[in-house]
Amino acid sequence: MDFTMHFKTITKLGVVALGSAMLLAACGNSSSQTSRTNTLNWMSNTSVTTLDPSKAVDVTSDQVLYNSMRGLVTPDKGNKVNLAMAKNYKITNGGKTYTFNLRHSKWSNGKEVTAKDFEYGIKRSADPKTASQMGYYMNNIMNYSSIKNQTMPASMLGVKATGKYQLQIQLIKPQADFLNVLALPVFYPQLKSAVDQYGSSYGTTSDKMVYNGPFKVTNWTGSNDAWTLAKNNDYYANSNVKLKAINYSVIKDPQTALDEYQSGKLDQTLVAGKQQYNNYKNNPDLVNRKEFMIQYLSINQNRVPALKNKNLRRALSMAIDRKSMTEDILGDGSFAARGLVPDTLAYKKGKDFNDYASVKDATSTDLTQAKKLWNQGMKEVGKKSLSISIMNNNDQTNRSLTEFLQTELEKLPGLKVNAEILPNNVASGRSLKSDYDLSVSGWSPSVSDPISPLQTKVSNSPINTSKWGNSMYDMYIDRSNNQDATNPSKRFDDLVNAQKIILNDQGIIPLYQKAQPELIKENVKGIKYLGNGPVWDFANAYIKK
Incomplete structure (x- = not known):
């Protein structure tokens, strides 16, 4: 185990189930070029549980949110981060004050993304009423402890919009990995009017959510095992996004996923178990990721x-x-x-x-x-x-x-x-x-x-x-x-x-x-792999002709 x-x-131990070894037929030619134009078909072995950034705790939901939302920074390989909605920042007050200047961007409904959206989103995640399981990442933000213990309202959290495009965060002491922490969904901006409009249904389906990332989520009803990441033309760097869409389907049986990959219905599939790995270890489509x-x-x-x-x-x-x-x-x-x-x-x-x-x-x-x-x-x-x-x-x-x-x-x-x-x-x-x-x-x-x-x-x-x-x-x-x-x-x-x-x-x-180990068609390029959390970043992915 x-x-x-x-x-x-x-607060709890989870279990990662490794795929069972399976006896398979000899490998076929799995590296054929996809005929689809700027569209990928991807598999997941688990479903999305929520699109609410305050409540996401599983890897699949994080995966979808990471590609449909953008926070102040995004994770990079190793222990690095890249600037995202923040175009620059400075750290003052002995490492306890972070000031971010934001890019001008829009939500998928056309409204501007402002520092107030970041302030609201982070405070909503900190509010005990939201019941976020990820709130503890805010332990070092000023007043979070009192807010968690309900002796102070969430409005007193040390996060404040100091201008339309400027956000300030006050810590109680320096925190060396704070920029890495800011890449998590609980620190994403949220549009208050959308939260108010959808109420308890916010984030429970793809159409009860607004997005500010490279893609927006479509076709997720809250209970189905399929969804699409469609290009978001309101994303601040949409000119760099080459893919039109990524169609996700949940396939829990490794053999079924492999069959769909070999038949060209999938551009990627997980390789499960020793036998599958041995069958494909010399295949040019095999990519082995260090988790x-x-x-x-x-x-x-x-x-x-x-x-x-x-x-x-x-x-x-x-x-x-x-x-x-x-x-x-x-x-x-x-x-x-x-x-x-x-x-x-x-x-x-x-x-x-x-x-x-x-x-x-x-x-x-x-x-x-x-x-x-x-x-x-x-x-x-x-x-x-x-x-x-x-x-x-x-x-x-x-x-x-x-x-x-x-x-x-x-x-x-x-x-x-x-x-x-x-x-x-x-x-x-x-x-x-x-x-x-x-x-x-x-x-x-x-x-x-x-x-x-x-x-x-x-x-x-x-x-x-x-x-x-x-x-x-x-x-x-x-x-x-x-x-x-x-x-x-x-x-x-x-x-x-x-x-x-x-x-x-x-x-x-x-x-x-x-x-x-995964099989990914050779003509799929530009995907960034991350060893934890969201795993895949499709923002700069493309299909080589």
Whole structure:
């Protein structure tokens, strides 16, 4: 099971179901040119739940909103952002005041997009009456805490239109990743007259919404499994938008989606499971994306006191053959993780975060050394045998992964490993209660900053279900959030040091970083892929003739 915690759903654990391996016929010619003019047919394996920016919490809704709306900034690759509705900005008051000057733009109904729309939209998201699950991203905005506790009205939030095209946001302290946070839908502008007009129906269908992004949504009734992103001629950069439309359809069965791709009805499809991946790994249409999803073994030291011994934890990690795990068990392009922070999430001077922050011994395989460490650790805890369980969910891929881990770890002398393969809701509930020995866990950040996964392991974090703790780790995370928040270089080093601490202590056992292989027609160009959140940006996509 992936006990996959999305940063946007901080109060609960979600699960990412990996596609089952399927026996397929030999590949056909899947790279034929589409005959459609400036129109793409795309698939999704889940439906849209809402178009209300204040209430969107799932990836598919974010995907649609990201392409039909524009906030102050948009996410870029790594931990960067690009200016969007903001044409420029300045940071003053010791990093606590952000002032944005806006582009002149229009809503899809022809009305101007103004700073008041941003002020209204953000305050609406902050208002407890709206019941946004994403409001906690505003924790550092002035007065949000009081608004959340309903001791102050949402109108007092530290967000204000200081001119028709100027917006100011006041923070209670500097926040290094604040620009990244502003890319999320809860910070999108919203047109008050549209919210008032549609009332409780706002955002529940595509025609009860207005848009300011590259596309507008059409043909979504609120319950159907199809919708269209149609070019929005009122978008401020509409001359750069080449596609006329992207037609989405929800296809949950991987074989059905593959059949439609091969027949030319789809321009893209997900590749699910080892067999599909092997069939298509040499196909020129295959694109293998690195997701910002790290899977690791969470070690509940309180549940198994013997695992408070560092040598035993190190032995568990070194006993796992990650090459066999990624190639033979997963077989979908996923690769061994180098830490808690995903590769490609953040960079410094052109080098990946993990080029600075990886610890080889924490992610390497050496069964001979693992047995030595295990014997040493067992002597230190005064045991000759030990029994532990690994908890995971019951989809086919995760079942195979758990059984593999069980076999690998039982190579350690005197260790008995039980596989607890449970329904997702049962396993998620137990994980939240720290009711496990080991669990296959993960984190998928919505914000492209190393602080997102690293913050989950702070001693007092409610998400730290293993209860691992280290005072130096906490100090570096605190320093990155406070005294070094306005010094990007020092802050980066703080986060590097934090990851090195948890890896050197083997506070987790990194397993793999998830990849998502997809088939995309070769003549589809200019799409920007993002490792988290909305995933696809179609603003500059086109079909090569």
